[in-house]
Amino acid sequence: MAETTNIKKITGEVEINKETAEEIKKEVKSIADFNKKISANLKEITSKLAEVILSGAFFLEASDIHIEPEKDKAKLRIRVDGVLQDVLDFDLKIYKVLVSRIKLLSELKLNITNRPQDGRFSIFIDQSSVEIRTSSIPAEYGESIVLRVLNPKSLVSMEDLGLRKDLLKLFKKEIKKPNGMIICTGPTGSGKTTTLYAFLKEITDPEIKIITIEDPIEYHLAGISQTQIDKDKGYDFANGLRAIVRQDPDVILVGEIRDLETAQIALQAALTGHLVLSTVHTNDAAGTIARLQALGENSANISPALNMAIAQRLARKVCKECSKMKTANSEEIAKIKKALSGLPKTINHPEIKTGIKIPEAKACKKCDSIGYKGRIGIFEAFLIDDEMEKFILKSPSTVELRDMAIKKGMVSMRQDGFIKVLEGITTIEEIEKVAGEE
Helix, strand or coil, X not given: CCCCCCCEEECCEEECCHHHXXXXXXXXXXXXXXXXXXXXXXXXXXXXXXXXXXXXXXXXXXXXXXXXXCCCCEEEEEEECCEEEXXXXXXXXXXXXXXXXXXXXXXXXXXXXXXXXXXXXEEEECCEEEEEEEEEEEECCEEEEEEEEECHHHCCCHHHCCCCHHHHHHHHHHCCCCCEEEEEECCCCCCHHHHHHHHHHHHCXXXXXXXXXXXXXXXXXXXXXXXECEHHHCECHHHHHHHHHCCCCCEEEECCCCCHHHHHHHHHHHHCCCEEEEEECCCXXXXXXXXXXXXXXXXXXXXXXXXXXXXXXXXXXXXXXXXXXXXXXXXXXXXXXXXXXXXXXXCCCCCCCCCXXXXXXXXXXXXXXXXXXEEEEEEEEEECCHHHHHHHCCCCCHHHHHHHHHHCCCCXXXXXXXXXXXXXXXXXXXXXHHHCCC
């Protein structure tokens, strides 16, 4: 029987059947609901099954969908709030037709199964256009498929990032400066891009020109010129950035500084009247300098160009429906006091005393019995003022630089996390998992 499609191509997007989307929005509130909905549609035509999977992942606010073949079955998993969760196992015959459908939508070659492929498509669902990035790699029992769900609802304002009042005030001041570089650092998936996009949303204005160069463009922002690198055509970060500087921009976003040439052009742009925003991969804010030096850049070029270094992680928030406030025991109070010792007196937080209440993760259907729902950023940042610039010129170690930043008032990510524990937002366990234990 020929497959009749419920998915309609429209202007480069794939429109999810409205009735299906509304049904899933109403019925799928948990992983268990998702399992039931997919199970009920496993014998449906492939396009309907694809709709159910994409819609369910969207409404559960998943960032990634994993379809993994095994010896006798295939596995579907989704990542929610940074944690991978099993959804269900299904027959390999269904896996094969589902993968073919996804590859067709993503414009991947069906006959290539022995090497990686990357593709993309968009879905129109719940009045939103959502981009899906497809990655396929050969695995032992077939192709492993990962779909990255770039939900535009993930774009937030600066007020929604989870910044303390003092940091919010500092960041708003720094992004209004006409020149210099702001670097946001952290591992993959720590929310760096979300933070930089929030900065762009804050400063977007008809009077200034903002240009980005990204790999890839993750979210589309109105009023901003966005470009995407294309290595096959020789358009990489360095070449693109060199061209962008000639486009009379006021603000430049460089998706990531990966090599010396890009670092040099970005730093030069920051010194010649442009505000440059970018990211690098390091463990903390102090490591930003060492990372640029490791790429081959000179301290004499870094210190005058850099305005601020930010590091961040994402911590899960306790579920509002089921979390409880408990009285902290002596061990927990000691841990909080130790973490917040040396905190600048200007930083406000609830008093640490006997009988203080802190959150405890429980379990309910809304949070899939995990106890957490949603995430919030924890941050640390320091400014490059005259004293710090002179200190960087001495090529200090990362440890020495971090000690200097703390001496000048930097609140560490771990401390920021423990403040959020006192504020009832997350748990000690979550902060120790994300920011490490002492």
